[in-house]
Amino acid sequence: MIIDTHAHYDDGQFDSDRETLLAKMEDAGIGFIVNAGSTISSWDKIQKLTEDYPFVYGAIGVHPDEVGSLDEEQFARMSAPLDQEKIVAVGEIGLDYYWDNESHELQKEWFIRQLELARGKDMPVIIHSREAASDTMEIMKKHAAGMKAVIHCYSYSAEMAKEYVKMGYYIGVGGVVTFKNAKKLKQVVQEIPLTSIVLETDCPYLAPVPYRGKRNCSLYLPYVAEEIAALKETSVEEVVRQTEINSRKLYNFLDIL
Numbered sequence: 001m002i003i004d005t006h007a008h009y010d011d012g013q014f015d016s017d018r019e020t021l022l023a024k025m026e027d028a029g030i031g032f033i034v035n036a037g038s039t040i041s042s043w044d045k046i047q048k049l050t051e052d053y054p055f056v057y058g059a060i061g062v063h064p065d066e067v068g069s070l071d072e073e074q075f076a077r078m079s080a081p082l083d084q085e086k087i088v089a090v091g092e093i094g095l096d097y098y099w100d101n102e103s104h105e106l107q108k109e110w111f112i113r114q115l116e117l118a119r120g121k122d123m124p125v126i127i128h129s130r131e132a133a134s135d136t137m138e139i140m141k142k143h144a145a146g147m148k149a150v151i152h153c154y155s156y157s158a159e160m161a162k163e164y165v166k167m168g169y170y171i172g173v174g175g176v177v178t179f180k181n182a183k184k185l186k187q188v189v190q191e192i193p194l195t196s197i198v199l200e201t202d203c204p205y206l207a208p209v210p211y212r213g214k215r216n217c218s219l220y221l222p223y224v225a226e227e228i229a230a231l232k233e234t235s236v237e238e239v240v241r242q243t244e245i246n247s248r249k250l251y252n253f254l255d256i257l
């Protein structure tokens, strides 16, 4: 089965047809979806999605663009949803120096606090990192050693990807890999083992070719799997089989059918 390790079905872009769309997943071979948290207001919506759909799991966290809305009180509120059975990770958390919505110091502080929260609960983390390669690596080395993690929507060098792989982390690959100009990511996929790759949409964003620019959804993941198979000179079936195993290990789904 295909596992979407990173989606945002709580997004308003799905308000008009969320139910019809999610009803199509099982027949399309999409086995599980992990809906990542981004804002504080997403947390309730995500919990509701996990209650409404057996195949939807959730992650709770605050995206680096949104950490300005965090304070001790809000941070303390994260703990209870994380203890729920269908919430399987802390995320997405990290650093974003591209949008630079918040100061680097504030981003780092809440990134580290959320990593520590995940460690305390023995939960995996979903890492968002954009234009912040060296600071992210430094924080992961210092504060996330031995933890399970996925570097989602990976956008850095193959060399750094190999370093993350050595640290035991997974590399999240989505629609971008199908873009003609995504030379760097294609090289990453070629150079790291398939045992370290997980599939993701980041929907509604980053739809693969031939839907580039449109609203993304998990139904388009076969295009991502096809591109990875071509780059690694293997079959789509093998990509789906191995990334399923990887995703199950990442989120501790091993015993769920």
Ligand code: NI
Residues within 6 Å of the ligand: 006, 008, 036, 092, 202
């Ligand atoms: Ni995301």
